[in-house]
Amino acid sequence: MSTHRRIAIAGIIHETNTYCRDQTQLGDFHIMRGEKMLQLEGSETQTGAAVGMCRELGVTPVPVFWANTQPSGTIARDAYESMKAELLEALAAVLPVDGVFLDLHGAGVVDGIPDLEGDLAMSVRRLVGEAVPLTAAFDLHGNVTQEMVDALDGVFVCHEYPHIDQHLRAREAVQLINDMLNENFRPSVRVCSLPMLMPTTTTFHGPGKELKEFMRELEADPQIINVSFFHGFPYCDVPHVGSHLVVTARGNGEIARDKAEIAALRVWSLRELLRPTSLSAEEAVAKAMASAKQPVVINETSDNCGGGSPGDGTHLMRALLDAGAANACFGFIVDAEVAAQAHEAGVGTTVDVSLGAKTDSLHGEPLKLRVYVKALHDGRCIMQAMAKGSRINYGKLARLQPEGSDNVDIVVGSRRSQTFDTEPFLAVGIDVTRRDIVALKSSNHFRAGFESIAGEIITADPPGLTTHHIEVFPRDHAVQPLWPLDDTIHWKPGDT
Ligand SMILES: [Zn+2]
Incomplete structure (x- = not known):
């Protein structure tokens, strides 16, 4: 030595x-x-x-x-x-x-x-x-x-x-x-x-x-x-x-x-x-609303910043609002403009926002909402589950409550990231264990922070850059046929 x-x-x-x-x-x-x-x-x-x-x-x-x-x-x-x-x-x-x-x-x-x-x-x-x-x-x-x-x-x-x-x-x-x-x-x-x-x-x-x-x-x-x-x-x-x-x-x-x-x-x-399976946003919301295992966590896997998606998609949030989901929270949608707008307006104000889907139309259309600004945060958090102890900056966070909804909160972040643990909710005063539905964007990392508190986890897979529908992506460079795009492949060691 x-x-x-x-x-x-x-x-x-x-x-x-x-x-x-x-x-x-x-x-x-x-x-x-x-x-x-x-x-x-x-x-x-x-x-x-x-x-x-x-x-x-x-x-x-x-x-x-x-x-x-x-x-x-x-x-x-x-x-x-x-x-x-x-x-x-x-x-x-x-x-x-x-x-x-x-x-x-x-x-x-x-x-x-x-x-x-x-x-x-x-x-x-x-x-x-x-x-x-x-x-x-x-x-x-x-x-x-x-x-x-x-x-x-x-x-x-x-x-x-x-x-x-x-x-x-x-x-x-x-x-x-x-x-x-x-x-x-x-x-x-x-x-x-x-x-x-x-x-x-x-x-x-x-x-x-x-x-x-x-x-x-x-x-x-x-x-x-x-x-x-x-x-x-x-x-x-x-x-x-x-x-x-x-x-x-x-x-x-x-x-x-x-x-x-x-x-x-x-x-x-x-x-x-x-083999990949998928539920649409509407199917995932219907399943969550019928569940008796609260809180039900719905993860929008197809808009996971952790796989390169923008994080500003609105498919799942729209489905929750359309279905009239109550006592629900969504954390979070990346939209620096709306977060800045809420920070400027301040806590206790009501503002009209055009939220999310500003990157492209694949991830949905912007949500036109009148929202009450419930809480604000600078977005600097310490990770508590995966990569525990490391610093993360979500950018300005805003907790918005859409007018006419029944105890629904949308957390808006300013920097691209998936949700790893409950910190982005806690930062703006939301205790997810008190909610019936907790929606977020992540494919699996969130499980480190949510599996112990979720009554049930349901994966939503609307259109997005990290969808399980991998057949939608063109493959010009793959050197061989790939399962499950081709189900007829016979492979044995030494073939590749
Ligand atoms: Zn990975």
Whole structure:
């Protein structure tokens, strides 16, 4: 054991929905350089946990460069090239290091570079050389390429969706670097890719949970360091879109490859259980109003900012109002204009608003409403479930009550984000446990904050950029037929 070991920590994190209209620019990223990254220490994030693990191991963490933003459209080429150049330059300045940990997502797409993570990991590998241990933690919504696997000595994807364990996987990735140095060994990493588009599937119950547990059983083999099940990100038109099994193991690549194939076969055999289903907004509201298990939580999965949607869609809110839902709250709809209008008017005033659906018509039409301004908030919150302890800024929040409704509240936010926990409601004085219906925009992350209080959860899937109706998206770049778009596919290990 050396107390002088240094592990560099860096990352560029983006989940790219290539079907978004606008490109993502440099100014959209939240960038932290060097020591600033230590602000994340103590939070349940990948970089925060990597710093903490270094300290526990008596290793000096060397924070280099970190950039992250909300899921959104393809990253502009100059934005990526600028961040990558800065990361590599900052890393070069701290060399030599004993290892490098990368904080990544897996579904990053740059204009002209379909695989951000492969490109970045390869560049880091070239800079530090073959001998330096290089590992990474990922989001399970990544799409994997051979370049990613070839560049890395260890791949650690979160096991859970909601991603409540990102910090634990980052700790393992740092631990592996230390083990490699202590024991002088080199792991093998192998990928087995499946020709399937998996809908957003929670790991808290159902087939997602069953598969998660199967992967953990495979990890019981002492030769196996990690079994990573990348569900994949279907809202990406890239050659390597799909689900992927990546295994990091001791020894030559045979054990890793065999386990990856066993894991992939298991996922493939259960695929019918993963087939996406959908309720329209109207169907979801009718089901919620007929339920006796209050509070009923309705999640509008198709307008999930966490998958690149705008968050200003009005389909579900309109359905709630049209159905005359009472004692209901919706948190939240992203509309900075309306939030500013309410903040200007002040608490206790009544204003006419044109709410939401300002990005495009796919996500609905604006709601023309006369609303009472019940409460206002600056939108700065601390996450309490997933990524617990990290700061989040929803921008100005406004709690609006539509005239003529029966105890219905609409929370309006100013910055794109999904709802992760009850904080955006609490911020404006709403106790969701007292409501019959609690509506929000998220696919599964909200479960970390709502599953323990919801009587029932109903998923609404009106039109939107993150719909379960994945057949609506054109696929010009996928290299092979994909289930469930093509039900006739016969696949076996070795085919991909
Ligand atoms: Zn994810």
